Amino acid sequence: MTTFIHRRAGVSELNDLIESAPDEIVTLDDDHRRSLGARFRAVPASGHRRIDAWNVERAGEPAHAFRWSPATTRRTLGNAALRRLLRDPLCGVLDAINREIDDQLMRDVAGYAPRASMASWLASLHESELALVRADATNWALQMHEIALGIELPWRVCASDAFYDIARARTTLRGRQDLEVTLPDRRVLLRIRSGSPGKSSGPGLRSDLTIATLSHPHGVAPARMIGLWPESGVCLGVDGTMSDLRAGARDLVRTAVAQQRQRQQVAA
Amino acid sequence: MPTLTDSPRNVMEALRGDRSRRPRTDVTSAPGLRAMLEDGIFDFWTSAPATPVIVRASSLCNANASTDIALSNHARLRGVLINQLVRLFSVGATITSAFDDAFRAWRLEVNGGELYEYAQRLDGDDLARLATDVTSHYVTLSRALGTIPAQFQPRSAVRASVMLSGGTILLRDVIDLMVGTTLGQVANVALFDVTTSPLGAGAERSMRYHALVQTLRSGVVPLRTSVFSSATGEMWTLDVDAELLRRSVVDVLETIRAMVQHT
Numbered sequence: 001m002t003t004f005i006h007r008r009a010g011v012s013e014l015n016d017l018i019e020s021a022p023d024e025i026v027t028l029d030d031d032h033r034r035s036l037g038a039r040f041r042a043v044p045a046s047g048h049r050r051i052d053a054w055n056v057e058r059a060g061e062p063a064h065a066f067r068w069s070p071a072t073t074r075r076t077l078g079n080a081a082l083r084r085l086l087r088d089p090l091c092g093v094l095d096a097i098n099r100e101i102d103d104q105l106m107r108d109v110a111g112y113a114p115r116a117s118m119a120s121w122l123a124s125l126h127e128s129e130l131a132l133v134r135a136d137a138t139n140w141a142l143q144m145h146e147i148a149l150g151i152e153l154p155w156r157v158c159a160s161d162a163f164y165d166i167a168r169a170r171t172t173l174r175g176r177q178d179l180e181v182t183l184p185d186r187r188v189l190l191r192i193r194s195g196s197p198g199k200s201s202g203p204g205l206r207s208d209l210t211i212a213t214l215s216h217p218h219g220v221a222p223a224r225m226i227g228l229w230p231e232s233g234v235c236l237g238v239d240g241t242m243s244d245l246r247a248g249a250r251d252l253v254r255t256a257v258a259q260q261r262q263r264q265q266v267a268a
Numbered sequence: 269m270p271t272l273t274d275s276p277r278n279v280m281e282a283l284r285g286d287r288s289r290r291p292r293t294d295v296t297s298a299p300g301l302r303a304m305l306e307d308g309i310f311d312f313w314t315s316a317p318a319t320p321v322i323v324r325a326s327s328l329c330n331a332n333a334s335t336d337i338a339l340s341n342h343a344r345l346r347g348v349l350i351n352q353l354v355r356l357f358s359v360g361a362t363i364t365s366a367f368d369d370a371f372r373a374w375r376l377e378v379n380g381g382e383l384y385e386y387a388q389r390l391d392g393d394d395l396a397r398l399a400t401d402v403t404s405h406y407v408t409l410s411r412a413l414g415t416i417p418a419q420f421q422p423r424s425a426v427r428a429s430v431m432l433s434g435g436t437i438l439l440r441d442v443i444d445l446m447v448g449t450t451l452g453q454v455a456n457v458a459l460f461d462v463t464t465s466p467l468g469a470g471a472e473r474s475m476r477y478h479a480l481v482q483t484l485r486s487g488v489v490p491l492r493t494s495v496f497s498s499a500t501g502e503m504w505t506l507d508v509d510a511e512l513l514r515r516s517v518v519d520v521l522e523t524i525r526a527m528v529q530h531t
Contacts, residue, residue: 008298008487010295010487010488011295011450011451011487012295013487069376071377092418092419094360125376126372127369128356128368128369128370128372128373129372131355131356131361131369131373132352132355132356132376133376134359135358135424135425138359138422139423142421142423142449143423146449146450149451195429231427231428232428232429232430232431233428233430233484233486233487
């Protein structure tokens, strides 16, 4: 039996959702990893495939070609700015965003930025376009800071998303995570998304939960994975139970199968 | 009773007001307002529509809930470009050429659509006319807006989408500029909307709608809601209170009823 919790995204509701995370800690061991790997290897891959919660929510439908835009850079810049802000509390949010962008531009000038990277894209922008990128990243950082400051337990901004490579299956799983809240003996992960949650948001959250567990060095599952949609004022949660982890893994494998079928149809 | 003020010396001054006179943060009204909306919808709802009914601030301005055909592409594009300038202002960008900067910023975000195609088709004369128009609105806006201090935590183009009645009704909104935070002991979120039209009867409904949707979205009642006309330099500001939000609930219910009957 899987879990699914729906709440308003108010400060007290979010704190209740974090504090009521289940006490039982679930762990994925080597047998689970081997079993998942075998299932992915059974799905033929024409190239290296990357699967994330968005692919799961879209049932493996091919996404539009990626292009850099203010919307695709805001989370990276916003989260990095927030980490900088926590290291240096005297720095304001806008200052932190400016410094992050300056760092990216420096990387490009120094020749460390690959072509098609965010740094080289930012370097190609006009001053007014860069200001728009800054405005979008500031929105993201302020919104996330506001959410984080409302959390009563210790929290940190995740250093990166969760990545898990499946050996000999040419597959990389990417789990989105923005904030980690530490409770005694367990952790709760928060993921922030724009727009409104849809019917497939539950499976998306479960996939992120599974990937976060797989990428943990000891396979320890977060007690709860919470998805926040600040635009709608809604948050959804799934618990780190074995049923939810299994459901998440099944959805990831199904997505790989759906992607492969769609590729075959396109090729035919 | 909320009061309307007009033509401030400085927009930020009017939005933030006297800190010592701010009310305590109201986190209790949102569930009641949502319940009023849900009950109101239930009273006239006969069957769920096939597609969700989408309410926007513009829906409240049009009494018959139809699109105003007088709203030309030129006016819409001008409005979009002025909104881009507000976004650039919010991060303290230096604007050298209002039209060029706004147009560049807008082109970075859009990748198609009716307005994009309209902009592509503009010839030299039309572009010059639009540029003059945008520049004149920008001058009015920049004089009133001044510098937005970073400590006010300005956020631009803040989107909201509140679902009602099991997702069959969507209240959508975009707030051009929002300053302040929902955290804290006293209310300090101020909403600022910019329009390139002169302020009319619909503007007040639209201000109330912004306050209502922001309350439903965040669960916290904002301090003020305001609208600024870059055509006339006029600004209306309302302190948000329970009465204003209740009036907005009535506005929204009337609009939904009209939209449902219309379809």
